[in-house]
Amino acid sequence: MNILYFLVGCSLLMALVFLGAFIWSLKSGQHDDMHTPGIRILLDDEKPEKSDLDHF
Amino acid sequence: MEHAKATSVATTCYHCGEDLPVHVYETDNKLFCCAGCKSVYEILASNNMCNYYAYNQAPGRLSEKAAGRSSEKESGLRYLDEPAIAARLIDYQDKENTIVTFYIPAIHCSSCIWLLEHLYRIHPAIYNSRIHFIKKEVTLSFKQAEVSLREVVHILSSIGYEPLISAQDVVKENAKAIDKKLILKIAIAGFCMGNVMLFSFPEYFGITDLESRFRALFGWLNLALCLPVTFYCGRDYFVSAYNSLKQRRVNLDTPLALIIAVLFIRTALATVLNSGPGFADTLTGLVFLLLMGKWVKQRTYHHISFDRDYRSYFPIAVTTLEEGKEKPVEINALKVGDRLWIRNGELIPADSILMKGEGWVDMSFVTGETDPQQKVLGEIIYAGGRQEGAAIEVEVVKPVSQSYLTALWNRDYHRENAGQNFNDTIAKYFSVAVFVVSLAAFGYWMAQGDSGKAWAAFTAVIIVACPCVLALSTPFTLSALLSVFDKKGFYVKNTDAVEQLAQCDSLVFDKTGTLTSTAKASIAFSGTLNDTERKMLASLLQHSAHPLSRHILKSMRYDGFYPLSDFKEVTGAGIQARILEHTLYVGSKRILPEGLNLPDTQGVHVVIDKTYKGTFQVQQEWREALPELMQTLQASFTLSVLSGDHAKDEKTLKAIFPAGTEIRFQQSPGQKLDAIVEKQQKGRRVMMLGDGLNDAGALKQSDFGVAITDNINNFTPGCDAILKGDSMALLPRFHQMSKDGLKIIKMSFAIATAYNLIGVFYAVQGTLYPLVAAVLMPVSTITIISFTSIATRYFAKKNKLI
Numbered sequence: 001m002n003i004l005y006f007l008v009g010c011s012l013l014m015a016l017v018f019l020g021a022f023i024w025s026l027k028s029g030q031h032d033d034m035h036t037p038g039i040r041i042l043l044d045d046e047k048p049e050k051s052d053l054d055h056f
Numbered sequence: 057m058e059h060a061k062a063t064s065v066a067t068t069c070y071h072c073g074e075d076l077p078v079h080v081y082e083t084d085n086k087l088f089c090c091a092g093c094k095s096v097y098e099i100l101a102s103n104n105m106c107n108y109y110a111y112n113q114a115p116g117r118l119s120e121k122a123a124g125r126s127s128e129k130e131s132g133l134r135y136l137d138e139p140a141i142a143a144r145l146i147d148y149q150d151k152e153n154t155i156v157t158f159y160i161p162a163i164h165c166s167s168c169i170w171l172l173e174h175l176y177r178i179h180p181a182i183y184n185s186r187i188h189f190i191k192k193e194v195t196l197s198f199k200q201a202e203v204s205l206r207e208v209v210h211i212l213s214s215i216g217y218e219p220l221i222s223a224q225d226v227v228k229e230n231a232k233a234i235d236k237k238l239i240l241k242i243a244i245a246g247f248c249m250g251n252v253m254l255f256s257f258p259e260y261f262g263i264t265d266l267e268s269r270f271r272a273l274f275g276w277l278n279l280a281l282c283l284p285v286t287f288y289c290g291r292d293y294f295v296s297a298y299n300s301l302k303q304r305r306v307n308l309d310t311p312l313a314l315i316i317a318v319l320f321i322r323t324a325l326a327t328v329l330n331s332g333p334g335f336a337d338t339l340t341g342l343v344f345l346l347l348m349g350k351w352v353k354q355r356t357y358h359h360i361s362f363d364r365d366y367r368s369y370f371p372i373a374v375t376t377l378e379e380g381k382e383k384p385v386e387i388n389a390l391k392v393g394d395r396l397w398i399r400n401g402e403l404i405p406a407d408s409i410l411m412k413g414e415g416w417v418d419m420s421f422v423t424g425e426t427d428p429q430q431k432v433l434g435e436i437i438y439a440g441g442r443q444e445g446a447a448i449e450v451e452v453v454k455p456v457s458q459s460y461l462t463a464l465w466n467r468d469y470h471r472e473n474a475g476q477n478f479n480d481t482i483a484k485y486f487s488v489a490v491f492v493v494s495l496a497a498f499g500y501w502m503a504q505g506d507s508g509k510a511w512a513a514f515t516a517v518i519i520v521a522c523p524c525v526l527a528l529s530t531p532f533t534l535s536a537l538l539s540v541f542d543k544k545g546f547y548v549k550n551t552d553a554v555e556q557l558a559q560c561d562s563l564v565f566d567k568t569g570t571l572t573s574t575a576k577a578s579i580a581f582s583g584t585l586n587d588t589e590r591k592m593l594a595s596l597l598q599h600s601a602h603p604l605s606r607h608i609l610k611s612m613r614y615d616g617f618y619p620l621s622d623f624k625e626v627t628g629a630g631i632q633a634r635i636l637e638h639t640l641y642v643g644s645k646r647i648l649p650e651g652l653n654l655p656d657t658q659g660v661h662v663v664i665d666k667t668y669k670g671t672f673q674v675q676q677e678w679r680e681a682l683p684e685l686m687q688t689l690q691a692s693f694t695l696s697v698l699s700g701d702h703a704k705d706e707k708t709l710k711a712i713f714p715a716g717t718e719i720r721f722q723q724s725p726g727q728k729l730d731a732i733v734e735k736q737q738k739g740r741r742v743m744m745l746g747d748g749l750n751d752a753g754a755l756k757q758s759d760f761g762v763a764i765t766d767n768i769n770n771f772t773p774g775c776d777a778i779l780k781g782d783s784m785a786l787l788p789r790f791h792q793m794s795k796d797g798l799k800i801i802k803m804s805f806a807i808a809t810a811y812n813l814i815g816v817f818y819a820v821q822g823t824l825y826p827l828v829a830a831v832l833m834p835v836s837t838i839t840i841i842s843f844t845s846i847a848t849r850y851f852a853k854k855n856k857l858i
Contacts, residue, residue, distance in 0.1 A: 008277070036187050043166065
């Protein structure tokens, strides 16, 4: 059962990594706007203009 | 098979979707309803941005109205070149880049997002733009060397997305609302709470001897997780309690700070000495729930007060000059470039430039300094100043900020009454009572020898005794009341004033402008005036904001004005000035020079040098339904009338008011003030309805002063509320609503007391787990918030104010 020491340590470490990720996302403003990214994803990227050299 | 070829003929505008008029505008085989829509299309087409039309049908729906005006607006944006004003708008600026956020009401669909995020195609110096769709805001980054702020706004206007700059304070205030630090603390507290619960499971389910060596591991882990919770998340409570104790006072956060400290110390001792499980779960759970409660409070309160400060408005109107003609306009409808005519005593509602006249501006509303400042032509006069002397013409250079005016108004406010409000008195005793009870319980159980129960009782009592009602129900209820009042034309200064309103039992009316409407009047003149004299009279009258001056001026025929000098207006007496080498006096006998032979008539006398010229009899129209209103009001108030006028309307007044009402005439402003003091000394709470300009002193002295406005600029900072003349009939309902508001507060106090008593009852017995107590706290918070919201709506409906 000594493995428990290691396992508990690992799980805590993983949890801390996720907490860190959340704090990072909060600080960089990901949660400020919950609505607009949903619309933005539906807008098309511009197709690159076909130049005369393309022969497709 | 025959394909029916459907040739669709366009019948609506390609840009905005409105029906096409007879004369259409066409370009690129597309039809438009107006030059504005066509020009926006051409801008987009020339920048290869026709994708705008790909996402939605007629996406220019909301913005085409703005596009049409854009060409005129170019010059109207001059104020954006002014560095001081630009500085108030932009978020960030360094050597190369500027970041600014605008509120654009025309944002309504995905095409708007697409267009505004591709602004770099129209002008490459605007290299980044980001929309917040729900808030209708766009944040732009641009290189200020290549494009100025003014050009950016012009570009936005020309494509139909004009920013609403008078709402800029809305943007700034919104940015403050989301308190990231609090969310961070909640996240960390929640994380620690979850993990502590996890590690405490073995303890809950019982550890066998086989696993007992893990007890130490979990104990230390729990302690480690308690550290960030206590010292980072709980910091605010410690700081607040410390500050309050420094002032030898106990505030609502003190017991909470104490309990957090006690729980932490106990947990630390238990872990180090290996003497038990500790209280880590209670500690982390408590801090997490406290912070959640704080967050809910912040969001709800911000929603209510935001509504109040930025969406409601001062029901004051200023006189604008449109091609020389006077027209009253409410201040929230003023635009940059409007010319305003500001008379003696009137408020300048927005930053403006002096165009004509001698500016003597009293900035006491803004800076507290009563010495008037002299302004030269072309100099900027800041919002909040009041003109003294002859009237001036100014041009608005910055949009009106009603939030700024409200803030100034509230800054002026100090508690004139010695009595603190209900909240503060309770708060003092509450915390002390909590300490006493918990220490008593602790002592009792220790005496009984059961230390476990003693500690449980101590912590449970402190946690369960929730003061949240004190912090919540009063501001919530009163703020909800304010927004109900605002919608009906009754603009109250702040929440404390509402409590004052509910306690008033005496009502004093002014006559001119309050009981009589400033809209219409019938005028009769006894005397003779030739054309020059009439013009001189008009020239003098246009500088005065007094209702009588306004009525007389409206009734006269004149062509133009003479310049004048030495203008003087004496409140309650009249006006005088020098025009064309003559001295002209207009008003009651008090302003006229001595030794004149005057007939006995009452009215507005006109005297030029030493010659009496005639008297105007002004009969103002009474407001509608006054007798009924007085009948209703009499039930809750003792009514009286103090008029600066003479007794000619005594009969009418006696007919309006119930028998035995005190009616006094010929009251000077000083006498009105004394009359109110006299009533207050008799122990009455006096509410006064008057004219903001002439009754300023009396309004300030009264417990609740209301300035009645009918499309005129008669604001005085000493009043507690502004009431639209049309809404005067609702006065009894407003009073009843404020009383109901206090009722709601008392009821929520009762609910909270019941909850506290029951909770404490179980807590002192040691039967209430501290963790359960910690959960009950947010439950009570939510109950109180819901109760006050529902109750306020109910009473508003009952009083027919919604």
